[in-house]
Amino acid sequence: MAGCGKAHLRGSTALLSVEDLVVEFPAGRRTTIHAVSGISFDVLEGETLGVVGESGCGKSATARAIMQLPPPNSGSVIFDGEQMTQLSKENLRRSRTRMQMIFQDPISSLNPRRKVNEIVAEGLSIWHTDSDDIAIRRVHAMLEAVGLDPKAVENRRPHQFSSGQCQRICIARAMILDPKLIICDEPVSALDVSVQAQILNLLTNMKKRYGLTLVFIAHDLAVVKNVSDRVVVMYLGKICEVADPDRLYTHAAHPYTDILLASVPKPDPHMPIPKLQITGELPSPINPPSGCRFRTRCTKAQDVCAVQEPSLQKISSNHFVACHFPNETSTHVAI
C-alpha cells in the first residue's frame, strides 16, 4: 500500500503515535470496506489533536482502533511507550484505564439500571482495591469537578438527566481512572448549542486541571478549531491535511479543506454565501478511487491524481498537505 506520508510526525516525544493504521470490515461477497487506509499521526503530551471530516471518513474506526476495540487490521499504535497492538489481554486492560473514551450519545452510553455513583465508580471497583469510603469520596470529588452536585445526583439514574448532564457523568466516569489520554468521539454533537459550550468549557478546564491529552473528533469545524492545538482533516479513510488550527482555517491548502470551510454557514447575515460547492457523491469505501481519494470530486484533479497517491508534504512549519496541486497559501513560510 502506498504510504500516506509521515512528514508531520514528531518522533518519540509523542504520547500517542499511530502509524500506517488500517481498519477494514468485510462487506459480503468477498468485498472489503476500506474504513481507514494507512493513516499516521501523533499527539504530544498535553496537546489536543482535533480530527475533522464528514461521516464515514473513518474517525470513529480510528478512535476504536487506538483503543484496540477492536485492534486495527494492521499498523502500529504506540501509547506511552507501549505497542498497544501487541499487549496481552491483561496488560491491555491495564493500559486502557490510562486511555479513556467519551462518545457522542451520552445517554445510551450509560447503563440505565445503575445509579450515578455506581456508574462513576464502575472503573474504580474493578481496577483498584480502594475501600468503599475512599471510592465514594473520589466519586463525589469527581462529580463536583464536572459541575454536578454529588448529593443531589448520586442516587439518581441516567434517564432523570438531560443529555448535557449525562455527558458530564460520562466525563466523570472517564476521569476517575486518572487517564492520561481521552479520546472524545463527537462529544458535543448531540447537544444543543447552549449546552455544547458548557461541555467544551468543562473539557478545557479538566484538561488544564489534570494535565490531560485529548484526541477530539467532531464533524463541526468551528468546534474542532475551538478546542484543538493541531487539526487533522480526513476524507474517505485518508488524511488530507494537518495543521495548526488558526493556520488551517485561514490558509487551507487542500481542495477538500477549502470546500469544507466554504460549506460552514457563517452566523452573519452580511457575509455572502460562497459559490463553492462540492460536486458528486461520496465514493463507496468498498471501492475507493485510485490515487487521490478526493480526485472524483476535485476541481483541480489532473491525470497524475488518478495514478499516484499524494503523500503528506510539509508546506510550512506545522502545516502539511497531501495533494499534488495544493493551494498556494499566501503567507508561504520558507521551510
Place this chain on the structure above:
Amino acid sequence: MQAKQPLLKVEDLRTYFGTPTGILKAVDGVSFSLNKGETIGIVGESGSGKSVLVRSIMNILSSNAIIAETSKVHFNGKDISRLRHCEAKHFWGTQMAMIFQDPMTSLNPVKKIGTQITESIRFHLKASKKEAIQKALELMGQVGIPEPRKRLKQYPHQLSGGMRQRITIAIALACNPKLLIADEPTTALDVTVQKQILDLLASLQEKLEMAMILITHDLGVVAGRTQRIGVMYAGKMLETADTKTLFRNMNHPYTEALFKSIPRIENQAHSRLEAISGYPPDMTRALLGCRFAPRCRYAQDQCLNEEPNLFETDQADHQQACFFPVGSPENKQAHAVNQKTGITAAGLALTAAVRS
C-alpha cells in the same frame, strides 16, 4: 409590504399535550406572519416547540394534542386551523408541503422511489401514470438527482442521506406549494451536503416564488438563508425581527446568550465560549414569570413574577419579550445590580453564568 395580506398569519397559537405527568404546553401563545415568497427562520434549542409549531400549522399533530379555541392560523386569508382531515389532506402538497430532518419520516422504505413520487403527483394533479413519470423525472432533474431514470427503480436505502432529502424535496414541490415548511432539513447531513441542499432550496424558492419556514438550531443557517427570524424558547417566541436587524441588535438576553455560546470559525482557537448555565425548563410544570429567568444573567424580581409579552422595540418590525432588553438603560441597571451581589434574582451565580 404593509398593506398586503400575508400568506400565513399565526395568531396566539397554543398547542398542549395531555401527558401522564400533566399538561405539556409545547407551544404557548406564538404569533407571526409570513409574506409570499418570504423565508422565516425559527431557531431554538431542542424541545422549544419548533416542530409542534409547524405541525400545528400543517394540522398533522398526534391525537393527544389540543389546540386552544382562540388560536388562529390563516393561510391566504382563510382560517385553516379547523379544516377537517380530508380537506387538510388536499391542502398539503398543493398549498403547503413539509420536509423533515429525517427523510425517512416521509419516505416509505419498502416502496420504490418512482412509485413514491408519482403517487403524490397522481393524487394531487390527477395525472395519468405516464404523465406522472414524466413529471417525476422533471422534478428529479430540478432537485439535482443524477441519473433520475435509474433512481425511479431504486429503494430509499440505496440512496445517500443527501439524495433522500432531495427526493423528499422533489415530492414536496410536485404541486408548486406556496409554502414549504422545512423542519431541520439539514441537521442530519454533513456540512458539504447541507450546503448543497440549502443552495438548492434557495434556488427553487426563487424560481417558484415559494415562502418557507426554515427550522434550525444553527444560527449560521438562519443568518444566510432567511429574511426574518423567530427565536423560540420553552414554547414561546422570545424575539422576532428582520434577520439583519436581529443580528445587529439582539435585544433578548436569550438570543444574545445563544449567539455568544456558539464557537465561531472566524475566532481564534481556544477562544473562551460563554456558555449558558443550566438547562431548559420542564414544560409540564407551571411556568411563572419569564421562562428564561433561571438561566438569565440579568434576571430581577419582576422576571420571576410577571410574564413578559412581546414588546415592540425602537426598530421597525422587531419585537422581544424581556423587561430588561439588552442595550437598554434598564438592562444596564439590572446588570449592575446583579454584578454587585454576584447572583441574580433567580439565584444564578454570575461567575457560573460566565464560565461553565
